[in-house]
Amino acid sequence: MTDINWDELSLEDLKTIQKKATKAISTFQARKRKEALAAVEAKAAEMGFALGELTGASKTKGSKAPPKYCHPDNPAMTWTGRGRQPNWVKDAVANGKSMDDLLIVK
Incomplete structure (x- = not known):
């Protein structure tokens, strides 16, 4: 290395x-x-395991939450209650509906 x-x-x-x-x-x-990672995966395979089996990691990245709310006029429009509220939820609440009115299971 040069100075x-x-x-x-x-x-x-x-x-x-x-x-x-x-x-x-x-x-x-x-x-x-x-x-x-390659070395650890190779060692796990050598012993007859997948690395995910040993670490408890699942292959799925996450599960979708079931819908909790649905549009009063169009039941195909649903929302899980997570994340941003869809416009139809905001509109329904603005027009006097409560969140309980939009619940799928009451």
Whole structure:
């Protein structure tokens, strides 16, 4: 490795070096992470297991929540009660309906 006289570099040069070093570090870490994961998966397979079986990780990323509310006139329009309220829910509440009126199971 060559010696660099850091005092002679401009701010732009230093920022460029910093950006390149940050990128090199993150790619190095990602490569090492992949190597470690491959080694662990290989060892698990060697012993007759899938890595997910040993860690308890499921293959599904999540389950959908069942719908909790439905549109009073169009039952095909539903909402789980999670996330942003659909416009039809906002409109119904603005027109005097309560959330209980929109429940699928009362």
